[in-house]
Amino acid sequence: MFPNKTFILTTLLSIFLLSGCAAVAVGTAATGVAVVHDRRSTGTIIDDQTIELKALKILYSVDNIRINSHVNATSYNGILLLTGEAPTDSLRSDITNRLRKIPNVRKVHNEILIAAPSSLMSRSSDALITSKAKVALFELNKIKGFDPTRVKITSENGVVYLLGLLKQHEVTPVVETIRRVGGVQRVVKLFEIIN
Numbered sequence: 001m002f003p004n005k006t007f008i009l010t011t012l013l014s015i016f017l018l019s020g021c022a023a024v025a026v027g028t029a030a031t032g033v034a035v036v037h038d039r040r041s042t043g044t045i046i047d048d049q050t051i052e053l054k055a056l057k058i059l060y061s062v063d064n065i066r067i068n069s070h071v072n073a074t075s076y077n078g079i080l081l082l083t084g085e086a087p088t089d090s091l092r093s094d095i096t097n098r099l100r101k102i103p104n105v106r107k108v109h110n111e112i113l114i115a116a117p118s119s120l121m122s123r124s125s126d127a128l129i130t131s132k133a134k135v136a137l138f139e140l141n142k143i144k145g146f147d148p149t150r151v152k153i154t155s156e157n158g159v160v161y162l163l164g165l166l167k168q169h170e171v172t173p174v175v176e177t178i179r180r181v182g183g184v185q186r187v188v189k190l191f192e193i194i195n
Contacts, residue, residue, distance in 0.1 A: 037147045039165040039194065040077055047104045051075040054102045062098070064091065070117035071095055076152045076163035077192060078106035083156040085115040109190055111161065118157065126155040129183045133160055136177050146170050153178075158185035166191045 038045060055073030060066050069091060071084035080099060086092040092112045100108050118126075130153050137148035145167070151174055152163040160178055171191060178187050 037149050039150055044077055047078065048075040051078070051080060051102050051105055055080070055099050058098050058102075059095070065095055065098075068117075069095065069112075070123075071112055072154060072156065073099060074152065074154045074161070074163065075105070076190075077165060078104055079109065079163065079190065079192070080105045080107070081109045081111065081154065081161055081163060081190060083111045083154060083159075083161060085113050085117050087114070087116055089114055109161075111156070111159075111188070113157070122157060125183060126157065129155040129158065129160060129181065132181045133178050133184070136181050137174065140173055140177055143170055143173055146173075155184075158183060159188060160184050160186070161188045161190060163190045164192075165194050167195070168193055 040048070052073055052075050055075070058065070059069075059071055059073065065071070069084065069086040071082060071086065074081040074083070080102070082096060082099065086095060092110070092114060095112065096108060096110045099105070133153050133155070134148070137151055140146055140148065150164050150166065154161050154163075160181070162174065162178065166174065171189065171193070175187055175189060178184060
């Protein structure tokens, strides 16, 4: 006698959720939904994800970088944004030069500060700012054709960096909305403007 399908499905779903695979599935589903609304091609989205993965591999495989710095690499449409801290200019340059060589990187914005790596408290605060900024963009429902998932947001030391492919009329409302988010010290626009 076979158990009913509902029981099997419920059991598998429970195992799935408890095993930690849910984050992967939700992330994959979210990526799938984002592709529908994204102005980048599917190939470019995959390239950007590959760039970020290759950057992580470099950042964590080179001992001097992993031990002495805190760097985030964010890619959007082949533009690589580097944020974080490195204690010396030579280490900052080394990181930039290594990541610049990743295939499909069209341009690098190096925003790595010469400083000791930020504290866990500072990073947690930045994560909260990023989350609040993403939520705030959903309030922009009056802009014709605007989709908040088209703006990639990252924060470092209270500075919010905005990437994306936006139309000119979308830029100012996005920036002004982000400026009003609690904890934001400064907003850096790295948008590419499209017609």
